[in-house]
Amino acid sequence: MSGTQFARRLSVSGSRVVTLEKAELDGGVTIRSMRKAAEALDCVFVYGVVPRSNLEEAIRLQAQIVARQRLKRSGHTMLLEGQQLSEEAMRKAFDATVEELIRTMPTDLWDAQE
Numbered sequence: 001m002s003g004t005q006f007a008r009r010l011s012v013s014g015s016r017v018v019t020l021e022k023a024e025l026d027g028g029v030t031i032r033s034m035r036k037a038a039e040a041l042d043c044v045f046v047y048g049v050v051p052r053s054n055l056e057e058a059i060r061l062q063a064q065i066v067a068r069q070r071l072k073r074s075g076h077t078m079l080l081e082g083q084q085l086s087e088e089a090m091r092k093a094f095d096a097t098v099e100e101l102i103r104t105m106p107t108d109l110w111d112a113q114e
Contacts (some may be wrong), residue, residue: 001041009040059109063101066112067094 007017020037023029031047038045051058071094101109 006037006040010037059102059105060098062109062112063098064094065114066101066109067097069112070097 003017003021004014007014010017012020020029020033023033031045034047035045053061071090
């Protein structure tokens, strides 16, 4: 379909179609404009957010962030008290903390950021 034909379907000028196409490419198009354009093409405009990973991976990654932060704080305290854990004990504590966070899903799980 030519730009002129598309403009006619949208009931706009050809230059408006060019503006719409440029706005779409640079991310400046509105949802309303896209909906109208889709309707002019006898289509349905679908807007969505698609995760980069699956839900289980996202939860595990977030739990790892929280576990890292928690163990860093407690590790510092233990170091000051001369009670630091071995590397293997820290790894086991980390893994256990991650699994506990996944199992309990605390309300503040998503507050932490890396």
